[in-house]
Amino acid sequence: MPRWRRCAVEIPTGVFDNNVIAAAFISRFAKSASILAVNAIRELRVRLAYSEETLHELAVVLQLDHFRREHNKSEAEIRAFCDTLRVVGVKYEPRKQVLVSLARDITDTKFLDLALAADADFLVTNDARHLLRLKQIGQTKILTPHKFLLALNREP
Numbered sequence: 001m002p003r004w005r006r007c008a009v010e011i012p013t014g015v016f017d018n019n020v021i022a023a024a025f026i027s028r029f030a031k032s033a034s035i036l037a038v039n040a041i042r043e044l045r046v047r048l049a050y051s052e053e054t055l056h057e058l059a060v061v062l063q064l065d066h067f068r069r070e071h072n073k074s075e076a077e078i079r080a081f082c083d084t085l086r087v088v089g090v091k092y093e094p095r096k097q098v099l100v101s102l103a104r105d106i107t108d109t110k111f112l113d114l115a116l117a118a119d120a121d122f123l124v125t126n127d128a129r130h131l132l133r134l135k136q137i138g139q140t141k142i143l144t145p146h147k148f149l150l151a152l153n154r155e156p
Contacts, residue, residue, distance in 0.1 A: 012152070013090075014046040015115045017108075017125035018058045020145055025062065025081055026071040033145035037124055040152060041088055048089030049118035053110050055082060092117045115140040124148045 016038070024038035041048045061067065062078045094117035096109070108130045115123045116138050123142045125131045134142050143151060 011044065012046050012121035013049050013118050014041070014122040014124055014148070015049050015054075015111055015118060015120045015140070016041070017111055017123070017127055017131065018054065018061060019126045020124050021058055021085070022061060023126065025078075026073070033149060034126070037145035037148050040149070042084070044088070045152060046122070048085060049092055049114055049120050050085065050089045051092050051094055051110065051114050051117075054114060055086065057107075057110075058082060058085075090118070094118075112137050115142075122148055122151065 020034050021038055023032070023034035027035050029035070040046045059078065059082050062073065062081070063075065068074070068078070092114055094110070094113035097113055097116060108127065111123060111125070111131065112134075114120070119138070120140045123131065123137070123140050124145055125142065126144060131142055132144065136142060141151065
């Protein structure tokens with residue numbers, strides 16, 4: 001399992017679907033599973049694995065005019081949030097190896113490719129239709145934010 005060393009403590013690697021990260025960014029509920037899962041990244045309890053493609057997609061979605069207006073977020077807030085993820089995360093350049101037929105949605109294959117490239121412990125998503133149904137890819141467990149938090153709290 002890939003681990004990141006922090007003060008002699010190994011921590012797991014996680015790929016986070018943008019639906020979880022966006023939900024955490026806009027949520028008004030401090031105890032939502034998405035917020036707590038993303039906070040685990042900020043607290044360095046899990047190492048975020050990202051690619052340019054995944055981070056670019058997140059920035060594009062968060063910067064949509066209707067999204068910014070509806071959730072009262074400024075471009076500066078969005079930029080700062082994405083910059084924080086870039087700083088605390090580790091960038092990977094995954095190869096395209098997952099067939100679209102596996103995810104059944106071409107927009108989800110980037111997360112599966114990233115999970116394989118990062119040899120991630122977890123892929124955290126709310127996408128029951130395309131990703132959660134897989135349960136696992138390689139050694140990466142595919143979990144909801146809630147189940148991820150339960151698993152993370154069980155880690156030694």
